[in-house]
Amino acid sequence: MSLLEIKDLHAGIDGNEILKGINLKIGPGEIHAIMGRNGSGKTTTANIIMGHPDFEVEKGDVLLEGESLLELEAWERARKGVFLSFQYPQAVPGLQVGNFLRKSVASIRGEGEAKGSGFREGLTAAMEALDIPRSFMSRYVNDGFSGGEKKRFEILQLMLLRPRLAVLDETDSGLDIDGIRTVSEGVNAAIRGTESGALIITHYSRILEHVQPDVVHVLLDGKIVSSGGPELATKLEEKGYEWLKQ
Amino acid sequence: MEENSDARVAVGEYKAGWHDPEESTIRFDFGLSEEVVREISSLKNEPQWMTEVRVKAFKHFSERKMPTWGNMSMLEEIDFDKICYYLRSSESTEKDWEDVPEDIRNTFERLGIPEAEQKWLSGVTAQYESEAVYHSIREDLESQGVIFLDMDSGLREYPDLVKKWFCSVVPYSDNKFSALNTAVWSGGSFIYVPEGVHVEMPVQAYFRINAKNMGQFERTLIIADKGSSIHYVEGCTAPTYSTDSLHSAVVELIALPGSHIRYSTIQNWSANVYNLVTKRGIAHENAKIEWVDGNIGSKLTMKYPAVILKGEGSHAEVISVAYSGAGQHQDAGAKIHHLASNTTSKILSKSISKNGGRGSYRGMVTVSPKADNCKLNVVCDALILDEGSRSDTYPTMEVANPTARCEHEASVSKVSDEQLFYLMSRGHSEEESLAMIVNGFFEPFTRELPMEYAVELNQLMALEMEGSIG
Numbered sequence: 001m002s003l004l005e006i007k008d009l010h011a012g013i014d015g016n017e018i019l020k021g022i023n024l025k026i027g028p029g030e031i032h033a034i035m036g037r038n039g040s041g042k043t044t045t046a047n048i049i050m051g052h053p054d055f056e057v058e059k060g061d062v063l064l065e066g067e068s069l070l071e072l073e074a075w076e077r078a079r080k081g082v083f084l085s086f087q088y089p090q091a092v093p094g095l096q097v098g099n100f101l102r103k104s105v106a107s108i109r110g111e112g113e114a115k116g117s118g119f120r121e122g123l124t125a126a127m128e129a130l131d132i133p134r135s136f137m138s139r140y141v142n143d144g145f146s147g148g149e150k151k152r153f154e155i156l157q158l159m160l161l162r163p164r165l166a167v168l169d170e171t172d173s174g175l176d177i178d179g180i181r182t183v184s185e186g187v188n189a190a191i192r193g194t195e196s197g198a199l200i201i202t203h204y205s206r207i208l209e210h211v212q213p214d215v216v217h218v219l220l221d222g223k224i225v226s227s228g229g230p231e232l233a234t235k236l237e238e239k240g241y242e243w244l245k246q
Numbered sequence: 247m248e249e250n251s252d253a254r255v256a257v258g259e260y261k262a263g264w265h266d267p268e269e270s271t272i273r274f275d276f277g278l279s280e281e282v283v284r285e286i287s288s289l290k291n292e293p294q295w296m297t298e299v300r301v302k303a304f305k306h307f308s309e310r311k312m313p314t315w316g317n318m319s320m321l322e323e324i325d326f327d328k329i330c331y332y333l334r335s336s337e338s339t340e341k342d343w344e345d346v347p348e349d350i351r352n353t354f355e356r357l358g359i360p361e362a363e364q365k366w367l368s369g370v371t372a373q374y375e376s377e378a379v380y381h382s383i384r385e386d387l388e389s390q391g392v393i394f395l396d397m398d399s400g401l402r403e404y405p406d407l408v409k410k411w412f413c414s415v416v417p418y419s420d421n422k423f424s425a426l427n428t429a430v431w432s433g434g435s436f437i438y439v440p441e442g443v444h445v446e447m448p449v450q451a452y453f454r455i456n457a458k459n460m461g462q463f464e465r466t467l468i469i470a471d472k473g474s475s476i477h478y479v480e481g482c483t484a485p486t487y488s489t490d491s492l493h494s495a496v497v498e499l500i501a502l503p504g505s506h507i508r509y510s511t512i513q514n515w516s517a518n519v520y521n522l523v524t525k526r527g528i529a530h531e532n533a534k535i536e537w538v539d540g541n542i543g544s545k546l547t548m549k550y551p552a553v554i555l556k557g558e559g560s561h562a563e564v565i566s567v568a569y570s571g572a573g574q575h576q577d578a579g580a581k582i583h584h585l586a587s588n589t590t591s592k593i594l595s596k597s598i599s600k601n602g603g604r605g606s607y608r609g610m611v612t613v614s615p616k617a618d619n620c621k622l623n624v625v626c627d628a629l630i631l632d633e634g635s636r637s638d639t640y641p642t643m644e645v646a647n648p649t650a651r652c653e654h655e656a657s658v659s660k661v662s663d664e665q666l667f668y669l670m671s672r673g674h675s676e677e678e679s680l681a682m683i684v685n686g687f688f689e690p691f692t693r694e695l696p697m698e699y700a701v702e703l704n705q706l707m708a709l710e711m712e713g714s715i716g
Contacts (some may be wrong), residue, residue, distance in 0.1 A: 074671050075673050075678075078672060092687055104672040140686065
């Protein structure tokens with residue numbers, strides 16, 4: 001059974017159809033990438049999978065391990081194992097990073113996982129892997145974070161929440177080369193060698209050099225127009241998107 | 247049961263809304279007159295001077311007009327003839343919870359007071375209607391000369407100290423409600439901390455109104471002698487009734503040179519209580535007064551904790567939060583007067599309004615011409631949770647000395663859908679997510695509270711957020 005299956009998905013916002021019939025299957029342990037230009041429907045795809053209330057699904061289905069997600073609220077999807085690394089993570093002044101992580105782990109993985117030395121050790125290891133200093137814990141969630149800090153924090157959450165399916169929306173944007181490498185290592189650690197899967201949404205092939213995708217899809221005007229191996233990303237980098245239009 | 251369904255809706259899951267059967271030993275008829283005032287005084291066997299102050303205050307109250315600002319239409323609804331001005335439910339103030347009448351003891355147990363006392367307090371006074379029913383202080387503090395009594399006992403045992411300071415910070419003629427309180431006051435706390443003594447753990451007063459149409463008028467006087475320090479914490483709740491009750495307290499703080507008084511309040515009256523309180527302190531040389539003031543409950547609160555910075559180098563802080571739900575108006579803020587040089591002050595006000603509630607920040611900071619090199623910092627933030635809720639800001643700064651450094655910031659924000667979606671994507675329900683945002687907004691306040699209170703406040707706010715998602 002597929003980990004994630006998207007079937008003939010038509011969806012949009014405020015009555016505008018953005019996705020015009022998407023089909024996609026991700027198996028356990030696989031990493032897929034969706035590439036496309038601005039406005040092609042990449043972020044809409046991410047929002048639909050996570051359950052953003054502003055987006056409407058007109059037709060089709062999104063299934064996690066055979067079960068439709070569409071009737072579930074975002075928090076219910078999160079508890080079933082869906083994770084979204086946001087393009088623009090939101091600041092919550094006054095909410096401490098440490099408390100927030102503990103509460104999120106408790107909600108998604110269970111109270112027992114958010115307590116004791118197991119939690120602390122996992123947290124310390126993930127922070128070291130991502131080059132996040134200890135002082136980060138007492139800051140407020142995304143409040144005053146630099147672009148790079150926000151992205152690292154998203155991946156820290158990915159590593160701690162251990163989702164079945166991770167969707168990464170433009171995680172590489174706003175990161176320098178070192179940042180991309182660090183974040184990519186985090187993604188690899190969270191997904192590779194597990195039964196989980198990931199969908200990486202990106203403009204550029206840079207992150208895909210560090211997180212080798214099994215399949216690359218090209219999204220153009222709300223449809224997947226081409227799918228292939230990692231070489232497709234390289235080709236897009238060289239030739240752009242125009243050639244796919246024919 | 248007299249609980250009114252509208253009031254229930256208004257306060258959401260108000261957890262302290264039960265009431266005991268009314269068993270009073272003395273209950274006055276509704277209404278106020280000079281006779282009532284004299285009777286309260288004679289019942290308490292007070293010295294002549296106090297009776298006279300009460301009567302003068304009563305006359306002033308009768309003549310004084312209602313404030314012409316704040317929520318005037320709500321103020322006009324107060325019917326002073328339908329309030330009970332004195333109600334005694336227990337014969338005496340006990341030192342052992344076992345001796346407190348069972349109903350009353352159960353109420354305080356449900357509110358968690360005896361438990362808190364054992365764990366982390368230096369002393370407790372519990373007031374039920376007009377009188378303190380329980381009072382206790384740790385022996386080591388008593389042996390260091392710390393006086394912590396209910397106000398009536400304070401007047402009996404230390405008449406000279408009380409006479410010296412009573413009305414010295416808040417004259418009865420200050421406003422209509424300070425006059426009312428001075429005329430009919432009963433209960434409250436009297437505290438004296440001797441020179442150089444530091445009371446490490448907080449002392450707490452808890453005020454409970456049980457009867458319908460009750461007026462509670464406690465009077466608190468705290469004197470911190472040179473170089474001493476104390477943290478006083480007060481909490482309050484009342485049953486939910488369909489008719490209104492009135493709580494009108496006066497609190498006077500005297501911080502003598504080099505002393506430190508911190509006064510923390512979590513006001514959680516039910517949504518049928520008018521809460522019209524005058525709180526003011528005088529800070530002498532290098533003294534520090536802090537008001538930490540949380541207003542969650544009540545129908546209308548009008549309260550502006552004040553500090554008069556009288557001595558050089560003194561410091562004032564007023565940190566407050568206000569939550570206004572359906573039918574509620576929290577008109578709160580701060581007043582600080584810089585009368586001496588090198589004085590500093592900080593005001594932080596945070597208000598949340600929801601379900602049509604109204605929050606107002608009303609603040610005044612003045613610097614007198616003679617006060618050089620003063621520093622003032624005012625920050626007020628409002629968070630509005632839905633359409634139809636309201637937030638207003640009425641800041642006043644009168645700075646008559648050019649060397650003053652003033653900072654003022656104000657912000658009004660709304661909870662965004664994107665913020666909620668972000669938190670929900672981490673497994674938190676919409677209500678939990680909203681509570682996280684709200685508690686985060688209040689965090690600069692809660693971190694000033696003792697841990698136990700901070701936890702309680704967060705839980706209280708989580709309850710207020712329940713059922714708020716339509």
